[in-house]
Amino acid sequence: MTKRILLGVVATALLIIAAYANFYVAPNERTMGVIQRIFYFHAATAWAGEMVFFVCFLANLLYVWKREQKYDWLGVTCAEVGLACITIVLITGPIWAKPVWGIYWTWDARLTSTFVLWLLYVSYLLLRTLIEEPSRRALLSALFGIFAFLDVPLVFFSIRWWRTQHPAPVIMGGQGSGLDPTMQKVFFFNVLVMHVFCVFLIVERYILEKLRNDVDLLQREAEAQ
Amino acid sequence: MKNLDSVFAAYVIGWGIFFVFFLSIVRRTSALRSEVDRLKNSISRSK
Amino acid sequence: MALFSNTATLLGKELRTEFRSRELLTTTSVFILIVLVLFSFATNPGTEEARQFAPGLLWLAILFASSLMFQSCFLREQANDTLSSLRLAVSDPFAIFLAKLIANTLFLLLTEALMLPFFAIFYNITLWAELPILSLVLFLGSVGIAVAGTAISAISAQARMRELLLPLLLLPLLTPVLVVSATVTGSLLDRDPVVQWKGIAFLGVFDLVFLTALWIFGQYFLEE
Numbered sequence: 001m002t003k004r005i006l007l008g009v010v011a012t013a014l015l016i017i018a019a020y021a022n023f024y025v026a027p028n029e030r031t032m033g034v035i036q037r038i039f040y041f042h043a044a045t046a047w048a049g050e051m052v053f054f055v056c057f058l059a060n061l062l063y064v065w066k067r068e069q070k071y072d073w074l075g076v077t078c079a080e081v082g083l084a085c086i087t088i089v090l091i092t093g094p095i096w097a098k099p100v101w102g103i104y105w106t107w108d109a110r111l112t113s114t115f116v117l118w119l120l121y122v123s124y125l126l127l128r129t130l131i132e133e134p135s136r137r138a139l140l141s142a143l144f145g146i147f148a149f150l151d152v153p154l155v156f157f158s159i160r161w162w163r164t165q166h167p168a169p170v171i172m173g174g175q176g177s178g179l180d181p182t183m184q185k186v187f188f189f190n191v192l193v194m195h196v197f198c199v200f201l202i203v204e205r206y207i208l209e210k211l212r213n214d215v216d217l218l219q220r221e222a223e224a225q
Numbered sequence: 226m227k228n229l230d231s232v233f234a235a236y237v238i239g240w241g242i243f244f245v246f247f248l249s250i251v252r253r254t255s256a257l258r259s260e261v262d263r264l265k266n267s268i269s270r271s272k
Numbered sequence: 273m274a275l276f277s278n279t280a281t282l283l284g285k286e287l288r289t290e291f292r293s294r295e296l297l298t299t300t301s302v303f304i305l306i307v308l309v310l311f312s313f314a315t316n317p318g319t320e321e322a323r324q325f326a327p328g329l330l331w332l333a334i335l336f337a338s339s340l341m342f343q344s345c346f347l348r349e350q351a352n353d354t355l356s357s358l359r360l361a362v363s364d365p366f367a368i369f370l371a372k373l374i375a376n377t378l379f380l381l382l383t384e385a386l387m388l389p390f391f392a393i394f395y396n397i398t399l400w401a402e403l404p405i406l407s408l409v410l411f412l413g414s415v416g417i418a419v420a421g422t423a424i425s426a427i428s429a430q431a432r433m434r435e436l437l438l439p440l441l442l443l444p445l446l447t448p449v450l451v452v453s454a455t456v457t458g459s460l461l462d463r464d465p466v467v468q469w470k471g472i473a474f475l476g477v478f479d480l481v482f483l484t485a486l487w488i489f490g491q492y493f494l495e496e
Binding site: 015019033034035037038041050081084087088091092095097098099119160197200201204205207208211212215218219222223224 | 226227229231234235236237238239240242243246247250251253254256257258263264265267268270272
């Protein structure tokens with residue numbers, strides 16, 4: 001219990017330190033000014049979210065292979081945490097885009113595939129609410145999760161090669177190459193922080209899922225008596 | 226600095242979503258914990 | 273090989289069942305026709321812009337029709353509880369999927385073939401010159417739709433609200449097929465037709481990825 005509280009405190013503290021770095025350590029961007037500071041939070045959350053979905057994919061594979069409940073719990077946990085991350089990405093992105101591009105949204109590869117990713121995992125969670133039996137729910141959602149994850153690179157490249165008509169947004173594309181060294185450090189610090197914060201959320205959400213299972217078992221034992 | 230309010234909005238909304246998500250986990254966890262205690266009590270009573 | 277003979281037998285059953293009543297083919301064809309007509313009310317057909325939108329609208333109509341068509345795919349088995357006997361009848365459960373997949377592709381292609389003349393007339397597009405390549409694009413696209421659709425149909429048949437769930441799960445998965453097929457068809461039916469071989473190859477890759485995934489994981493969809 002204390003380890004969890006410690007993790008929570010550390011994660012939140014890191015988040016605040018990262019925000020400080022984003023506003024006071026990182027230099028001002030020449031062309032965009034202060035609005036660019038959204039990038040550190042936005043892109044780092046995107047990276048962390050994608051990593052979380054990858055863990056979800058692994059959990060799905062492991063469940064189909066081993067059929068152990070813990071992989072199902074990990075799968076739904078990562079799907080929810082990943083979805084929270086991507087929701088933030090899809091909201092902070094347009095907030096950044098409007099002053100910079102003049103439009104909230106564009107259908108280029110990165111945005112579109114992020115949105116489709118969001119839709120797929122919303123469907124994943126919805127599917128789970130529509131299947132009653134726990135082991136069937138675990139198996140079918142794991143299978144859908146696998147298909148969904150395999151689809152995402154296909155979505156990305158299909159849009160990249162056949163839909164992106166204007167140059168990719170300079171900031172969100174392979175930024176590492178053109179980024180000021182201080183900016184780079186701040187960015188990678190943000191990436192670390194978001195990963196730690198996601199681990200914290202995953203731990204808490206996983207415990208919730210385990211508790212749910214405990215309640216089910218106890219209920220069955222109570223009814224048996 | 227003209228876009229500062231947009232930047233703040235982005236951070237507030239971003240952190241807000243994480244906070245709401247975490248809050249919902251905490252709420253559900255405490256509800257389940259009390260349910261676990263209740264069930265354990267009723268089982269030990271009927272034993 | 274046992275897989276192919278099992279598949280062939282099951283495929284025969286699928287085709288016989290459908291051609292006895294032909295209800296799936298007729299309803300799906302009429303549906304695509306209705307969607308094409310509705311699109312013409314929503315847009316302004318006959319204009320140059322409409323010609324540019326037309327290929328996308330065609331594929332959209334095919335996608336919507338397929339999300340209806342695949343509803344009955346596994347529901348049919350559930351209603352008559354034939355799935356367990358099917359599983360016993362074959363050594364490899366992938367045969368069940370393969371048979372349904374081939375049948376679904378055939379049904380889709382048939383409905384597309386029926387709809388193409390109407391599409392050409394409504395949108396003032398000549399298809400003859402590019403028909404061979406167009407058929408290839410339609411084939412690869414339909415295979416992709418059928419593979420994903422058959423898999424998702426197996427999932428949704430075991431859940432509640434399956435009529436809404438199937439399109440919800442299927443349509444986001446098929447985004448690459450829609451994008452690439454529409455673009456390739458568009459450049460094919462343009463005033464100066466261009467064959468986008470990269471796009472056709474991409475459709476092939478999509479089909480291969482999902483077919484392989486179905487081959488690996490298919491047996492788990494049908495577990496008791």
